[in-house]
Amino acid sequence: MSRLLTDEExxxxxxxLPLWTREGDAIVATIEAPDFPAAIRIVTDAAEVAEEMNHHPDIDIRWRTTTWLLTTHDAGGLxxxxxxxxxxxTEIARRHGATHGG
Ligand SMILES: C[C@H](O)[C@H](O)[C@H]1CNC2=NC(N)=NC(=O)C2=N1
Structure with missing residues (x-):
């Protein structure tokens, strides 16, 4: 298991990571895809990465906007x-033509 990062780290x-901001014990990003299928493709590609890493993001999907929350539950923080x-x-989102969400 990975160790907790310090606030400075x-x-x-x-x-x-300009897309990402800290919210307490997590980092979050809102990603706007060109359309709904592209948003789902981002989620699908990220799912493969998540399985490979055995590390799973919380994802909120609303039409072409996805909101991502990352934290390490096992460690109790980032x-x-x-x-x-x-x-x-971020790289997956870029490949699928996504931009910053609001
Ligand atoms: C048993 C398994 O390794 C853990 O439950 C993994 C799975 N995916 C996970 N995902 C995230 N985001 N945090 C975790 O601590 C975590 N733990």
């Missing part, structure tokens, strides 16, 4: 797994 790593997954979800 989280802050420093979020500088490279770990390097969340940061790595945030990068991978």
């Amino acid at each position: 989280v802050e420093r790593q979020l500088a490279d 770990t390097q797994l969340d940061v790595e997954q945030a990068h991978r979800i």
